[in-house]
Amino acid sequence: MEQNDNYELSFWLSPQLDEKAIEQKFDSLLKQIEKLGALIIFNQSPQLKQLAYPIKKERNAYFGYIQYMLSKDSSVRLKEEIMLDNDIIRFMILNKPKEEKRAPRRTLSKHVFSEQKSKIEKKVEKGSKKEEKVISLEELDKKLSEILKEE
Numbered sequence: 001m002e003q004n005d006n007y008e009l010s011f012w013l014s015p016q017l018d019e020k021a022i023e024q025k026f027d028s029l030l031k032q033i034e035k036l037g038a039l040i041i042f043n044q045s046p047q048l049k050q051l052a053y054p055i056k057k058e059r060n061a062y063f064g065y066i067q068y069m070l071s072k073d074s075s076v077r078l079k080e081e082i083m084l085d086n087d088i089i090r091f092m093i094l095n096k097p098k099e100e101k102r103a104p105r106r107t108l109s110k111h112v113f114s115e116q117k118s119k120i121e122k123k124v125e126k127g128s129k130k131e132e133k134v135i136s137l138e139e140l141d142k143k144l145s146e147i148l149k150e151e
Contacts, residue, residue, distance in 0.1 A: 004039070004069040011082070011091040012055065013046050013062040022046050022062050025087055030066065037080055038070040056089050065098070 013022055026045055034040065046064035055061065062094065082091055083134070089151075135143075 005075070006041070006067070006069055006077055006096040008065060008067045008080075008094045008096055009033070009082075009091065010063070010065040010094070011098055012051075013048075013056055013064070014056075014089050015048065015060045015062065015086050017062070017087060021087075026064060029082075032081060033066060033068055033070070033078060036070060036074040037049050038068040038074070040077075041067040041069060043067070058089065061089060 009029075013025060017025065023045070030040065036129065043066040044048065044064050046062035048060055049063045050060050075095075083087055128138055
């Protein structure tokens with residue numbers, strides 16, 4: 001028996017459809033997915049949204065998504081069927097990996113942090129021990145005029 005994967009289908013429906021047609025299209029899409037043997041996990045019915053950029057010359061569209069579990073072969077068939085639907089102007093099917101238990105992140109203790117901070121402070125102190133030579137404005141003007149004459 002083939003193992004089912006988690007998928008999410010996100011889609012944009014044409015704004016030319018009326019509210020009733022949108023509901024019918026969404027219901028038929030759910031039935032189409034279930035017919036392929038999927039287990040629907042979550043779904044969001046389409047809502048009218050403004051698009052960030054035009055898709056097929058449309059500035060608005062109905063956005064919805066469906067999360068489901070389905071075999072890989074059936075998911076490929078679903079993609080092929082959706083591509084034939086002219087009312088779906090854009091769609092994307094994501095394979096969502098199953099969540100694995102992760103090891104908790106290590107955090108630095110205050111002690112380790114304070115040690116690192118003191119090392120950095122010592123390096124800064126060593127670097128600041130350089131002697132700085134103070135130059136008067138007259139000497140600076142002389143240097144500048146020498147540099148400019150060379151060019």
